[in-house]
Amino acid sequence: MTVVSDPHLLMIRPVVPQTPGGCADCLRLGTPWIHLRLCLTCGHVGCCDSSPMRHARAHAHTEGHPIVQSFEPGENWRWCYVDETML
Template sequence: MNAMATEPDPHLSMVRQVTPHTPEGCEQCLRLGSPWGHLRPCLTCGHVGCRDSSPLKHARAHAHVEQHPIAEPVEPVEPVEPGETWRWCYAREAMA
């Protein structure tokens, strides 16, 4: 059995109470005038980046450059079932 799948993600200790810097869109895409898809706010600093299906993948780039690996989806763009939440860890490439 994969230990990473059963053990809590160690990067969750980096999650903070943050306010997204630009809830209206991806920070870099807004500056560049580039389109984006779904958004992923960083749960360490509040940076808002676009997810991997977007042309420039700014959330992933931020996670690796700043070493802030945990992000979550922005609602209501990606609604989840009532009571359900999820986070993505770019370092582990898995749900956190």
């Protein structure tokens, strides 16, 4: 039996980035982003908390999809917006 340390990890699904070219909301609004995050429940690509609009966090709270992974080249970490912790 595997012990899951964060219950939100159960929400991770195989995903395909919906907008591999950038933050979905920033692309639609014409706003800038700094770094990108990939929702591991639905594939939404959103901008990070250092970006002006913080779309990844907004998506996590609005849609109830708490786990993201960095969508930056060479980075492979995950973050839970509910528990505010790296996974």
